[in-house]
Amino acid sequence: MISNDITNSLSRKFIELQKQFDDLTPVLEVVSALIERAISENFDGRGRWDGNENDITIFSGGSQKWKALASSTKEKYQRLGWELEPTLxxxxxxxxxxxxxPQGxxxxxxxxxxPYAAIHQYGGTLTPTILITSKMRKFFWAKYYNxxxxxxxxxxxTKKKELKPVIQIPARPYITLTEEDLEEILELLTNRF
Incomplete structure (x- = not known):
């Protein structure tokens, strides 16, 4: 959980900078680069969030890692010859x-x-419709015999013509900033501008 102290300090700093500069674009470009790096660290670290799935915002940074891949996903990756790279x-x-x-x-x-950005950021349920073809039935028989x-x-x-599996995707927030990220932004703004 990010403290109010750091968010209040950042707000005050931006108000100060708005009074000082007519156009904050140069400041925002520097901040944008730091945010981009922080998001990259979220991917590299396999998550840096507070673990609260009910309130995911950019300020949800913390020390929690994302949930590991489901065993069915790992099996699929192995079957396809894919590396078990970090989640996402x-x-x-x-x-x-x-x-x-920067905008404006x-x-x-x-x-x-x-297309799948939001489901990974916030989590959710997918219910795709999968048509069962004769080729799929042959595949199912081959898997059964193997x-x-x-x-x-x-x-x-099965007599069904289609399957509608329910797939739960856990939240894996990647657009989050930790308190340390915000402190770094504040320090840079204080020292540079």
């Missing part, structure tokens, strides 16, 4: 869409232009 970091796809930039003379915009697991046989014999 295997392809770098999500991280590469994150943009932190007095604000910063943080965006993640990825593993002997009854669930593959059940899938091969």
């Amino acid at each position: 970091n295997r392809s770098k796809g999500l991280m590469s869409t994150i943009e932190v930039r 003379k007095s604000s910063i915009v943080i965006s993640a232009n990825s 593993t002997g697991l009854v669930n593959w046989k059940v899938l091969a014999l």
Whole structure:
């Protein structure tokens, strides 16, 4: 949990800078770079958040790591020959869409232009519809004969035309700042401007 002291100090500093400068863009560019680095550290560290799934904001930074990959996800990665890279970091796809930039003379915009950005930031439930084709039934039979697991046989014999699995995605907030990040921003603003 980030203390009110640091957020109040930052607010006062920005008010002071707004009085000093007509256009805060140079200040905001420096702050944007620090925020971008902090977000990168969240990916590298496999999460740095407070663990409160009910109130995720940019100020939710802390020392909690993200939940580990589900065993089913790990099995899928191994089956596909993929590395078990850190969560949200295997392809770098999500991280590469994150943009932190000044907007106007007095604000910063943080965006993640990825179709799955929000579900990873906040968590949630997915219920995709998977059509069962004859090719899939053959796959289920092959898995049953290879593993002997009854669930593959059940899938091969099902009369259903589609499956609607319920997939829970845990929150893995990557757009968060820790108290240390905010202190670094405040220190830089105090010393540089």
